[in-house]
Amino acid sequence: MPQQLPRHGAHLLDPRTTRFALWAPDAREVSVELDTGNISNLQPGTDGWFSAEVPCPAGTGYRFLIDGQLRVPDPASRAQIGDVHGFSKVVDHAAFEWTTQGWKGRPWHETIIYELHAGLLGGFSGVESYLPYLKELGITAIELMPLGEFPGARNWGYDGVLPFAPECSYGSPDDLKRLVDKAHAHGLMVYVDVVYNHFGPDGNYLHAYAETFFRDDIQTPWGPSIDFRRAEVRDYFCENALMWIMDYRIDGLRLDAVHAISEKDFLIELARRVREAAGPERHVHLVLENEDNSASLLERGFDAQWNDDGHNVLHHLLTGEDEGYYADFSGEPTLKMARCLGEGFIYQGDSNRRGHARGEASGHLPPSAFVLFLQNHDQIGNRAFGERLITLADADALRAATVLMLLSPMVPLLFMGEEWGSRQPFLYFTDHNEELAQAVREGRQREFSEFAVFADRPGGATVPDPNAVQTFTSSRPDYAGSVGQPEFEPWRTLYRELLQLRREQIIPRLAEVRSEGVKVLADNAVSARWQLADGRILRIDVNLSEAFVTSDPMPEGAEPLYLSRVDPDTGMLSPRSVLALLEARG
Known part of the structure; x- marks a missing residue:
């Protein structure tokens, strides 16, 4: 049809x-x-x-x-x-000639996401040159930060105002199609981050001739809420989603900040229209970012949600940071980590630090309904100085958390450069007109002025100027400079080994998974178990503390997957250690 x-x-x-x-x-x-x-x-x-x-x-x-x-x-x-x-x-x-006509995508449980910023890698052609490396690393899906046309040539993409037009500084529509075509030829899926909750502040003319595109009774951090009660508005964004899926043959969408969309039935309509257009023969995946932890949406057309809860508690355990939203995860963090591994969301209707109830029960959902990460664009770039986790955490503890992320049944997400231990910051950058640029500078300075990191910087710290070219260029990951360097190769080797283990030992058993419970071993240490599709038990013990912790010895017939600083015979976990193994069927 x-x-x-x-x-x-x-x-x-x-x-x-x-x-x-x-x-x-x-x-x-x-x-x-x-x-x-x-x-x-x-x-x-x-x-x-x-x-x-x-x-x-x-x-x-x-x-x-x-x-x-x-x-x-x-x-x-x-x-x-x-x-x-x-x-x-x-x-x-319709004029583009695809070479991968038979591509139908890959099942969701095979997903290993590599989030990247196309502009920092040299546009669509630059990303294309990375595809062989990403395939060899073990990645199965690249996720492109938002592509919609934004003002200037440097931007994260969340200030976009023309969501149907790929950013021209990255390349043409045909350049993007060539990237997708080449990715599919390498067996890689391509996801796109889409922004349906707001428009950027420069270049959006809708208010001038379609004021009712917005509603005046709900305000968001970006201005008046988009009015999804209107059929014309719903069609606009649904048609955008369909364009990516049908015209560009994108394999999936990550919907940004849907908690800012008041009409949740719009999301259900979008998922239905996308799946009807793609048909049952294609694997098309829809993922949410949703501070509300609305588990019910994950049963109504959406595959998964970015699990910020999981990131936040692991970040606190690795760094000790408890400012801002990390305060919600600094109390009883071990129990929170256990709940994340066993049930997905940590906040399932519980009250946060401000006394607001957040979330819905999620323990009935499969682990694949949650995307787990240690770093992403938000969690690095929304820091004042864009520090990566490797500069903030103990190396052994970070290694243990990486094993947990890459071998657990949740869907893992990496942020570009983390796999070789890049220490270059990822900063917030823009290319606005001077009036707007000054407002952004002042806003960023106010946002972070009360954080302790400013007190630690003599002479008074200032947030890097988002509009400066240097802020953009200093955020570019130095892949070429990392190859063969002693400080980076151990990390790259670790990621390759873990992704190979996931591909060979975990993914074939992920069609059906359920939690078998999580045991708290000690402060900052837990043992998690999941029953896999073939009946075997995946067990991961992780100790992020500075103390020795006792766990269960490795049972007879178990197959060790990864051990770091662990005595498998006694179950003794050294400080900042991890064990992953497959136990025989019960």
């Missing part, structure tokens, strides 16, 4: 004709201005729509003229000529 033509944006009807459509309920008249100088009036329809069929081929630049005065890009632009304030471009998605 042919895919229905999207309502929003410019779409080729034949090689010489394009249909333009704009939802502009506050406009009296709308025209489309081509880069050839031709101007055509769009015809008003019902419910605020304007549309027309105009003679023009793929590659034509265009923009909309609102009430004869305001020129704006297409909010559903599939590509931009220049930046967010420039002409949009008509794109023929």
Whole structure:
């Protein structure tokens, strides 16, 4: 069945004709201005729509003229000529010649995610050059930080304002398709981080002609909430998701901060529409970031959620940090770690430090419903100085936590550079106009001014300027400089070994998994067990304390997977140690 033509944006009807459509309920008249100088009036329809069929081929630049005065890009632009304030471009998605027509994706339980920033790696072609290395490392999926067009050439992507248009500084739509095609040829899935909870502050013109795209009764950290009660708004974002899945053949989406979306039924609708369009033959994966820990969404079309709870308690145990949100995890952290490993979420309706109940019961969900990580863009880059965990934690303890992350039945996520122990920061960077750049500088300085790290820096510390080019370039991971260097190779070897173990010993047994309980051994030390699909028991003992801790000896017939600073015969765990093994069927 042919895919229905999207309502929003410019779409080729034949090689010489394009249909333009704009939802502009506050406009009296709308025209489309081509880069050839031709101007055509769009015809008003019902419910605020304007549309027309105009003679023009793929590659034509265009923009909309609102009430004869305001020129704006297409909010559903599939590509931009220049930046967010420039002409949009008509794109023929059907023209690309794929070489991996038979690719259907991979099952979710095979996922090992490598999160990366395309701009820091040299755009889409730069990421493409990393694919052989990532495959050899043992990665099965790359996750691209948001790609939607943002102002300037340097940005994390969460300030995007044209979510349908891949950022032009990274490459063209065809460049992105070539990256996806090459990834699939290497057996790698490609996920994209999408932002449906807000628009960035520069380049979003929707308020000028579609004020009801937003609601005035709910405010978010980024301004008025998007009004998902409206069918036009829901279609806009659902069509965006469908574009990534169908036109770019992306294997999955990570939905940013859905706790800021008040209408949760929109998320369920999006998941349904994506899965119906992709069909049962494709493996398409949908993952949430959700501070609300809404376990019910993970039973209604979504595969998993980023488990910030798991990260936060492990980060506290590794570093001792208890400022900000880490305060919610500094009380009884061992019990919290045990709950995470056994049940997924730590907060399942419990009250946080502010007395607010958070979360839903999650112990009935499989471990694969949770994405576990020690680092990601948020947890590094939202620190004032972008420090990576290797600069904050004891090396042996970090090694033990890495074993836990990569061998547990939860889906692991790595952040670019962590696998070789990169010490370069990952900072928050932008490329805003000077007025907005100054507001961001001052905001970042206020945000971190009360943190202890500022008191430790003589002369008064200042947050690195997000708008400085140096902030961007200093965040680029030095892959070439790490190869063969003694300080980095042990980490790269560790990750390779663990990912090989996961691929050979864990993934084939992950089709069905259930927790067999977690035992607290001592402060900062636990023993977790899971029954795998073949009936064997995966056991991981981890001791993040500075004391010797006793666990159970390795039973007869058990198969050791990884031991570090452990006596398997006595079960004695040295400080900052880990044991992983497969026990025989009971």
